[in-house]
Amino acid sequence: MSVDVAPLSTRPAPARGPLEGATPDARPTLAVWKFASCDGCQLTLLNCEAELLALADRVQVAYFPEATRAVVAGPYDVSLVEGSITTAEDAERIQQVRAQSGTLVTIGACATAGGIQALRNLADVGELAAAVYPRPDQLAYLARSTPIASHVTVDVQLYGCPIDRGQLLEVLAAVLAGRAPRLPSGSVCAECKRRGTVCVAVADGLACLGPVTRAGCGALCPAHHRGCYGCFGPQDTPNGRSLATVLGEGGMAAVDVERAFRTFATGAEAFRAATAPPIATGASPTDAAAGHGGRP
Numbered sequence: 001m002s003v004d005v006a007p008l009s010t011r012p013a014p015a016r017g018p019l020e021g022a023t024p025d026a027r028p029t030l031a032v033w034k035f036a037s038c039d040g041c042q043l044t045l046l047n048c049e050a051e052l053l054a055l056a057d058r059v060q061v062a063y064f065p066e067a068t069r070a071v072v073a074g075p076y077d078v079s080l081v082e083g084s085i086t087t088a089e090d091a092e093r094i095q096q097v098r099a100q101s102g103t104l105v106t107i108g109a110c111a112t113a114g115g116i117q118a119l120r121n122l123a124d125v126g127e128l129a130a131a132v133y134p135r136p137d138q139l140a141y142l143a144r145s146t147p148i149a150s151h152v153t154v155d156v157q158l159y160g161c162p163i164d165r166g167q168l169l170e171v172l173a174a175v176l177a178g179r180a181p182r183l184p185s186g187s188v189c190a191e192c193k194r195r196g197t198v199c200v201a202v203a204d205g206l207a208c209l210g211p212v213t214r215a216g217c218g219a220l221c222p223a224h225h226r227g228c229y230g231c232f233g234p235q236d237t238p239n240g241r242s243l244a245t246v247l248g249e250g251g252m253a254a255v256d257v258e259r260a261f262r263t264f265a266t267g268a269e270a271f272r273a274a275t276a277p278p279i280a281t282g283a284s285p286t287d288a289a290a291g292h293g294g295r296p
């Protein structure tokens with residue numbers, strides 16, 4: 001999978017065209033686009049509440065169908081893109097979004113890794129369609145669900161299912177200030193240590209993808225005594241194979257280890273490679289161990 005993420009400073013905003021249907025406005029323009037997704041990451045923006053009012057003073061919300069029918073014609077200074085590419089039409093539309101966007105920010109596991117819908121990448125999507133729909137011949141879809149960066153250059157990626165509200169505000173503030181956003185690197189494990197959460201894997205024997213998952217959520221699930229599901233996708237230097245082996249040695253069945261890595265970021269190559277080929281264990285499959293904080 002090719003991933004093309006540009007440094008923020010290398011991509012100038014496209015020249016502003018005349019603003020159709022609205023009073024010319026000196027504020028930078030913001031557009032929010034949806035592809036294959038559940039809208040949860042867009043809701044994170046709407047849930048910013050008090051900060052959203054402050055943001056509205058600084059930027060003109062020019063295109064955001066989830067929030068308003070009012071549309072200001074592009075180009076746009078900042079585009080937030082939610083969702084993955086799953087149809088030929090969307091593969092064309094993302095090119096148009098890129099062409100009229102200054103800074104393009106992908107938001108969420110769908111946009112950055114293909115989302116849960118990338119499970120189709122591991123199967124025959126025609127067979128799945130035939131099993132679900134009475135008239136699969138009427139469907140138009142691509143065989144794979146792919147992240148936005150597989151199609152166009154992306155300037156900033158925000159991970160998670162859904163994204164973290166604090167990270168979203170940091171990126172928008174950074175773009176407005178013309179600086180690089182301060183986003184954490186490293187793993188969820190480091191966040192557990194920073195907030196003083198006792199390790200759920202070591203202390204309680206729960207299956208947890210924290211060691212290989214990108215930081216950014218504040219170690220939300222371990223703080224509530226759950227193993228990490230990996231919704232932020234792989235960290236920069238993950239050792240997924242090693243974690244998969246440890247989970248297997250702890251008594252988790254191979255199929256359960258595989259399922260643990262195949263959820264929100266199943267399209268991420270590092271998570272796919274963790275269990276390909278499958279690890280060898282002698283344990284039987286269980287429902288409880290399938291990546292949701294169960295005991296291996």
Ligand code: SF4
Nearest residue numbers: 038040108109110161
């Ligand atoms: S990343 Fe999760 S919350 Fe965001 S659109 Fe996709 S499924 Fe919804």
Ligand code: SF4
Nearest residue numbers: 217221228229230231
């Ligand atoms: S702990 Fe893991 S699954 Fe839970 S929110 Fe954070 S990254 Fe997502």
